[in-house]
Structure formats: C-alpha cells, structure tokens
Amino acid sequence: MSAETAPERSETDVAPMEAEFDVVAGWTEEVVAALGPGHAIPAGCRGSGSPSALDWLAEALDLGAGSRILDAGAGVGGPAAYAAQRFGVRPVLVEPMTRACRAAARMFGLPVVAGSGEHLPVAGGAFDAAWCLGVLCTTSAKAALLAELRRVLTLGGRLGMLVFVQITPELPDAPEGNDSPTDAELADLLHAAGFDLVRKADAGGFAAAPSSWQRRVERVEQALAAAHGADPRRLQAHAQEQRMGRLLDGGHVAGRLVYAVAR
Numbered sequence: 591m592s593a594e595t596a597p598e599r600s601e602t603d604v605a606p607m608e609a610e611f612d613v614v615a616g617w618t619e620e621v622v623a624a625l626g627p628g629h630a631i632p633a634g635c636r637g638s639g640s641p642s643a644l645d646w647l648a649e650a651l652d653l654g655a656g657s658r659i660l661d662a663g664a665g666v667g668g669p670a671a672y673a674a675q676r677f678g679v680r681p682v683l684v685e686p687m688t689r690a691c692r693a694a695a696r697m698f699g700l701p702v703v704a705g706s707g708e709h710l711p712v713a714g715g716a717f718d719a720a721w722c723l724g725v726l727c728t729t730s731a732k733a734a735l736l737a738e739l740r741r742v743l744t745l746g747g748r749l750g751m752l753v754f755v756q757i758t759p760e761l762p763d764a765p766e767g768n769d770s771p772t773d774a775e776l777a778d779l780l781h782a783a784g785f786d787l788v789r790k791a792d793a794g795g796f797a798a799a800p801s802s803w804q805r806r807v808e809r810v811e812q813a814l815a816a817a818h819g820a821d822p823r824r825l826q827a828h829a830q831e832q833r834m835g836r837l838l839d840g841g842h843v844a845g846r847l848v849y850a851v852a853r
C-alpha cells in the first residue's frame with residue numbers, strides 16, 4: 591500500500607500501554623488541576639500504590655534530606671514527589687511517555703527528562719541511589735534496563751525496585767506489554783547486571799494506603815470517568831488495570847520490593 595492510500599490513524603487509535611501511561615497521564619494532570627493539589631501524589635502513584643511500601647524503600651535506600659535519587663520510569667512522578675515531601679530527597683525523573691513527563695513537571699515541579707530505561711540520558715556514576723517502580727515487568731529489555739541502572743550508579747550505589755513477578759506458569763489474560771519475570775529470574779537478572787540483592791519484601795504485605803489517600807484516588811478516578819469515560823483510550827487503559835488487578839487477586843503475579851547494591 592502506498593503512503594498516499596494508507597488509512598489515517600485516528601487520535602484515539604493508540605496502543606494499550608500508550609493509553610495507560612501517556613494519555614491517562616495527561617488527563618490525570620487536568621483532573622488534579624481541577625480537584626486540587628492534595629490529589630496529586632495519590633493520583634500520581636501509578637504502580638507503587640501504598641505510602642508504606644515507599645517508606646520501606648526509602649528506609650532501605652537510606653534516603654534523607656538532600657539525597658539525590660534517580661527515578662527511572664517515573665510515570666507522572668507521584669513516588670518521587672512523595673519522597674521529596676516526606677524525606678526531603680532531590681529526585682531526577684526519567685520517563686519515556688511525553689505526557690507523563692509534562693504532568694510530572696507541572697504537578698510537582700520536579701526535574702524530568704524524557705527517555706527510556708534502556709538508554710538513560712544520565713552520565714555514568716551520577717547517582718548514589720535510584721529506584722525503578724513497576725517498570726521491569728513492562729519491558730522485555732530487562733537486562734538492558736538493569737545494566738543502565740548499574741551504569742548510572744556509583745560503586746555501592748543503592749537500587750530500589752517494585753517488580754510484579756510471575757507466580758503461576760501461565761498468566762491468563764495478562765495486560766498488553768506485561769512481561770513479569772519469576773522470582774528466580776529477577777535474582778539472576780540483578781546478579782548478572784552487577785547488583786547484590788540485599789533485601790526483598792512482598793508488596794502485598796504492606797499496610798493499605800490511608801483512607802484519605804484512597805478517597806483522593808477515587809475522586810480522581812471518578813473525575814476521569816466523568817470526563818473521558820466513553821473514550822476508547824480510557825476504556826483500554828481501564829481494561830489494562832483490571833487485567834493486572836485480576837492477576838494479582840488470583841495469585842498469578844505478586845509485587846516484590848527489592849533493595850540491591852551495585853558491586
């Protein structure tokens with residue numbers, strides 16, 4: 591087919607991951623602007639969810655006032671903003687989706703660079719700490735992502751991760767783009783990339799977010815549904831989230847928090 595006769599791609603015709611991580615990111619920014627800034631962090635935690643899980647990671651990584659941390663695959667920046675607000679860290683965000691980058695910059699005023707985890711636009715050895723939350727399970731280029739995280743960390747640098755690992759041999763109706771490693775594969779990947787795995791925790795074992803946090807998430811969800819409920823991109827993104835929810839509820843995947851050190 592020639593370029594002249596190729597069908598035009600409609601604005602709503604996007605890949606599921608683009609709908610979930612790019613389009614909804616832009617809408618989230620709009621909704622938070624209308625609802626108020628208190629909604630930004632709860633709405634902006636797209637994979638990490640609970641503050642207690644972020645506290646565990648911050649504690650493990652020894653984050654404190656003035657710590658610089660790279661957030662690879664930062665989404666709209668909720669976890670980085672939480673760490674900045676609660677621990678006084680100075681995060682730098684890298685995220686491939688342009689609308690998510692814009693949302694993070696506008697909602698939180700944090701420094702954001704557009705880029706992928708496999709080609710981090712950051713100098714080697716530039717950080718003592720990095721985290722990467724809910725990202726490894728969305729890419730097949732796991733070794734490349736971990737090699738990059740190792741490259742940008744100093745010797746002894748601390749890495750925190752949230753990874754959704756595969757528990758059962760099959761993942762029925764997995765979200766598009768999901769590529770969860772098993773626990774054993776995760777350990778092997780970390781070792782091969784030059785990390786010592788120091789501590790691991792089951793993300794499901796952490797306290798749920800406080801009800802005030804959950805109410806804010808719900809208000810944002812309701813506002814997104816009211817504004818974009820019939821948009822095929824929201825339906826696509828929502829279906830992705832529901833599929834992941836079913837895998838978690840059915841015990842097919844489980845969240846792991848990881849603390850590893852660069853050797």
Ligand SMILES: C[S@@+](CC[C@H](N)C(=O)[O-])C[C@H]1O[C@@H](n2cnc3c(N)ncnc32)[C@H](O)[C@@H]1O
Pocket residue numbers: 611634635636637638639662663664665666667668669685686687690705706707708722723724725728729
């Ligand atoms: C489940 S969201 C988590 C976002 C954020 N880390 C959080 O916890 O709120 C996964 C994020 O990873 C990003 N992502 C997907 N593939 C990536 C890659 N190859 N390198 C870096 N980020 C990636 C997506 O755009 C999305 O923002």
